[in-house]
Amino acid sequence: DQQVKQNSPSLSVQEGRISILNCDYTNSMFDYFLWYKKYPAEGPTFLISISSIKDKNEDGRFTVFLNKSAKHLSLHIVPSQPGDSAVYFCAASEGYGGATNKLIFGTGTLLAVQP
Amino acid sequence: DAGVTQSPTHLIKTRGQQVTLRCSPKSGHDTVSWYQQALGQGPQFIFQYYEEEERQRGNFPDRFSGHQFPNYSSELNVNALLLGDSALYLCASSFSQNYGYTFGSGTRLTVV
Numbered sequence: 001d002q003q004v005k006q007n008s009p010s011l012s013v014q015e016g017r018i019s020i021l022n023c024d025y026t027n028s029m030f031d032y033f034l035w036y037k038k039y040p041a042e043g044p045t046f047l048i049s050i051s052s053i054k055d056k057n058e059d060g061r062f063t064v065f066l067n068k069s070a071k072h073l074s075l076h077i078v079p080s081q082p083g084d085s086a087v088y089f090c091a092a093s094e095g096y097g098g099a100t101n102k103l104i105f106g107t108g109t110l111l112a113v114q115p
Numbered sequence: 116d117a118g119v120t121q122s123p124t125h126l127i128k129t130r131g132q133q134v135t136l137r138c139s140p141k142s143g144h145d146t147v148s149w150y151q152q153a154l155g156q157g158p159q160f161i162f163q164y165y166e167e168e169e170r171q172r173g174n175f176p177d178r179f180s181g182h183q184f185p186n187y188s189s190e191l192n193v194n195a196l197l198l199g200d201s202a203l204y205l206c207a208s209s210f211s212q213n214y215g216y217t218f219g220s221g222t223r224l225t226v227v
Contacts, residue, residue: 004157036218043119043205043218044158089157102148102171103216105157 003027004092006106014114019077021109023090026071030092034103035064035075038087047088048075080113087111117142119208119219127225128196136191136222140208146170147189148216149181150205158205164189165211193224201226 005024013019023033031052036044050057050064050073057064063076077084087108093101120139128134140147146165150158160173164183178194187208193200203223207216 006157041220043207043220045218046215091157102160102163102173103150103158105150105159107155107157 002107003030004090004104004106006088006090006109008109009107010110010112012112012114013080015082016079019075019080019084019111019113021075021077021088021090021111023073023075023106024071025073025092027092027094027104028071029094030104031095032093032101033064033066033073034091034093035062036089036091036105037084038089038108044089077111080111082113082115085111085113119206119217121204121206121219121222123222124220125223125225127227130196130198130226132196133192133194134196134224136193136204136206136224138189138191138206138208138219140187140189140206141217144208144210144217145187146209146211147183147187148207148209149189149191150207151175152203152205152221154202161191196226198226200224 034049035047037047038044048059048062066073089108090106091103095101122137148163149161152158161175162172163170167183180192183189203221205221206219209216
């Protein structure tokens with residue numbers, strides 16, 4: 001039962017262009033969503049998050065959009081840089097705030113930014 | 116400031132054996148969560164420890180057990196290893212009242 005789905009295993013974009021990574025979820029009880037970036041031989045690194053009371057959150061080059069009615073979120077990276085090449089995981093949890101909440105991860109999308 | 120430290124980094128075990136993985140949380144963190152990441156999959160929640168007790172558990176069999184020590188470090192134990200237990204095991208630490216997880220680099224377990 002895959003509650004968080006990332007249907008694109010990989011994505012390739014040119015440096016300077018926009019990268020759009022997508023994520024769908026099925027559990028309507030999820031109310032907090034996060035994106036993590038993972039380089040080989042390293043643990044996932046937190047990138048950006050959004051709560052269900054918002055539809056957009058920005059942090060520098062990274063913007064996350066949430067469409068609750070469609071149970072869909074996306075991560076936009078503008079402009080993309082070669083150093084952004086990594087696996088990106090979408091994650092969700094029930095319950096807002098507090099480190100007690102377990103994260104449900106998608107299967108990841110491998111982003112390759114071509115110079 | 117040291118982040119989350121996991122040991123060992125790589126491990127090879129035989130089916131049926133037992134294994135212990137270790138995790139030292141980031142300074143100031145008191146909660147430790149363990150995740151299993153199989154090849155081509157996202158991390159899956161195993162369990163979480165706070166105040167030396169298991170607070171939450173994911174859908175993993177009793178062969179998976181853990182412990183948290185008074186200094187907040189943690190161990191993950193897996194008994195009767197199966198080939199399917201081969202995965203990257205990630206430890207994440209956090210401060211109980213703060214959402215931010217910090218992940219370690221993981222332990223790569225191979226069961227042969």
